[in-house]
Structure formats: C-alpha cells, structure tokens
Amino acid sequence: MVRDMPSTKDSAASRPRRGEAARWQTAVDVLRLVRRQPGITRAAAAQTLRLSSSSATEVTTRLRQLHLVEETVAATTGRGRPTGALRANPDGPTVAVVNIRHEDFQIAVVDLDGTIVETHQGRHTGDDPAGLIARLRTDLREVRDDYGFRLRAVSIVVAGTVSSGRLVQASTLDWHDVDLGALDDGHQPRLPILMGNDATLAGVAEARRGSGRDSRTMLYLTIEVGVGGVLIDNGVPAAGATGAGGEFGHLPFGDRDLACPCGARGCWDLEVDGRAMARHRGDRPPHDPRSYAVEAMTRADGDPATTAAVRRCATAFGSGVAGLVNALDPDTVVLGGLAPQLRQLFPDAVAEGFDSGLMVFRRASPPPLLATSLGAQAAVLGAAEVAFDAILTATGLAEWAAQP
Ligand SMILES: [Zn+2]
Structure with missing residues (x-):
C-alpha cells in the first residue's frame, strides 16, 4: 500500500549516530503513544512504556521544547505529585494529503494531533492524468511555501489499486x-x-481513531463502485507484498x-x-454505478x-462479509461508503x-458490524496516519530537532 520514495533522509550524513538514535527512539515511543491516547498523563505514559519517572520527565520536556x-497539569490523584496530561502539539510537523477521486481532488494539511x-x-x-499531476505538483508547492519545514511528507490517496508506487x-x-x-x-x-x-487508508483511520479503535483485528469494508477494504491487525494494514x-x-x-472489468469472472463487486x-x-x-446506487436506495422503500x-444486493453483501469473517x-467489522x-x-x-x-462455530458470537464513525474523512486521516508513521522515527525526530 505504502511506498516511501527515495529521499535525502536516507543519506548517511543525515542519519543520527547509534547512541543518538537510541535516545530519540524513546521520544518516538512516547510521541506515538500520545498520538494514540491523547490526554494520557505523563505517569501513565511512563508506566505503559516502562520508563522511570525521571526518564519520562526528561523525554516529555524535550518533546515539549521541540513543539x-x-x-x-492534570488533576492529582491520591498521594502522587501532579502529573502532566500530554497531547500532540498542533504547531508541530504536518503532512499534506492529496486525495484523488473520481471527478475531483482534495489537498488537505493534517497536523500532528490528527486534525x-x-x-x-x-x-x-479524469481523462488527463499527466495534466492533473502537473496541477497537483503546483498546488503542493504552494502548500510547501506556506508551511515551510513544518511540512514533512506527502501522502496520496487514490480510488484505485496501488502497487509498488504506481x-x-x-x-x-x-x-x-x-x-x-x-x-x-x-x-x-x-x-x-x-x-x-x-x-485501505480509510481502514487504517477507522482502526486507530474511529469505530474500530477498541479492536485488535479489524476488517474494514466499503461499498462505492464495488467493494474495497482491508484487514487491520494492531493498527497495521495487511496490504500484501506490493500493497x-x-x-x-x-x-x-x-x-x-x-x-468483471478487472478481467476476472464472477466477482463479488458485481453483486x-x-x-x-x-x-x-x-x-x-x-x-456512474455509485450515483445509481444512491438513487436506487432512496427509492427502495416504495x-x-x-x-x-436493492434487497438482493443487501443479502449478497451480508453473505460475502460472512465469507471474509470465516x-x-x-474481532470487529467496520462498514464504510x-x-x-x-x-x-x-x-x-x-x-x-x-x-x-457464517460457519456454525462462529454464529454464537459473531464480530459486530459497526458503521464508520469518520465517514468521508476517513481516507484522508488514514493517509495522514501512514505519513506520520513514516516520519515519526528516530531519524525523523533528529531531523526535526536540527531545524533552526
Ligand atoms: Zn473483478
């Protein structure tokens, strides 16, 4: 799904030395935890990551100084000293998301706390991909001029099959x-x-910030033109060898x-x-099958x-979901689109x-089918998540700290 293009990041000159990298790794762990659990106290973060109180204080001070x-200050509980509640800083690094859809595109800037x-x-x-890419390149350049060094990555969402960067x-x-x-x-x-x-990206967002956030293994399924989705295990998409x-x-x-237009026969899409x-x-x-479906569903009660x-499609959908669950x-299925x-x-x-x-043994406690809670923003938020995964590394934080 995700391909990190060649970048000067990887040059030996900009890579932190080993001792320095270890020092940054603890900061990465704390920052990732804070993004996952906004408002977590410093004490709880220290406990989760098994850090000493002094080490947690040192790391959070450093992260604070780096924006x-x-x-x-969080409320004091019991006999302990006051402890800080931690959140990602919205003035920190940002990522640009380019969302290429059927008839339009969107460029969004997402900050560190996922806003x-x-x-x-x-x-x-839709008939001139090269022209569209040239236009997006110009627009991105403007975003980069606005945000300067705070813009750290570009993440592209596309309604199609992405493999090995194409x-x-x-x-x-x-x-x-x-x-x-x-x-x-x-x-x-x-x-x-x-x-x-x-x-795939919408599934990542649902698993981390949406309806599937309490799940461990979540299946995301969406109907637009056909059915797409992804299996997410512990927040990580199982997107295959080439994505x-x-x-x-x-x-x-x-x-x-x-x-099917994909070249195969008997696809679930067509049902x-x-x-x-x-x-x-x-x-x-x-x-336009999507518009047709929207219109048919509005007339389906008369x-x-x-x-x-429409009812026949609903049964075919439920039956396919069961096959995937089998x-x-x-532990959870989230439905989108x-x-x-x-x-x-x-x-x-x-x-x-x-x-x-469903296989008989599953019928007593099947996974719940939950509706999306992020809706149309899910794919953009998921694209930002994978971009932050790529830049919130020991190398990435060392680079951020080296900015003037
Ligand atoms: Zn097909």
Missing part, C-alpha cells in the same frame, strides 16, 4: 499504470511521498457468467453495487422492483446473508 507535545487544518478542492475531468488500475477513472511519484517536484529537501488505496491487497470485491462470490441494482431491475449498466433489487477471523445505508435499509437481508454464511 511536538503539549503538557497541561485536518486546511483543505482545498478542485475538479478534474497506480496500476483505477476502473472508475479508467487510468492504468500512472506513476504517482511524479508528484515529487525535485525541490530540496525532498519529502517522502507515500501512497495508498482509499479503502495491492484488500481487493475483496474481486473474490469470486458472484455469478461466473458475469465478466452488491449500482451495477447489480441496475441488472436486477432490468436497466442498462449505469454510467417501488417494488427497486426494493427487490477466512480472516476479525454506502454499506451502512444499505444495512440500515435492509438489516434483515444483510443479517440473513451474514448469519447463513
């Missing part, structure tokens, strides 16, 4: 083999560029007589989205043919597909 954490501080949008026709297939955009690394304008110092599929994993919509849960709803209603394949078509054994609405319309149909598809 990486803020510390407010989207700035966002702007533009439209594109967008290999985006059916909704009809793009094939686009080099997203071309967003790098060569300006020094070069920023790391990360990239990932929108569903192209999670293409659950192309499991052969469907009718083998149907050919649950707007294409399936149109086929069941006897309509021609829709130009018109009988539409109701039957195979992957998540159009999936929560589909389930809200026909909870009995989703449950019928799900319950009958």
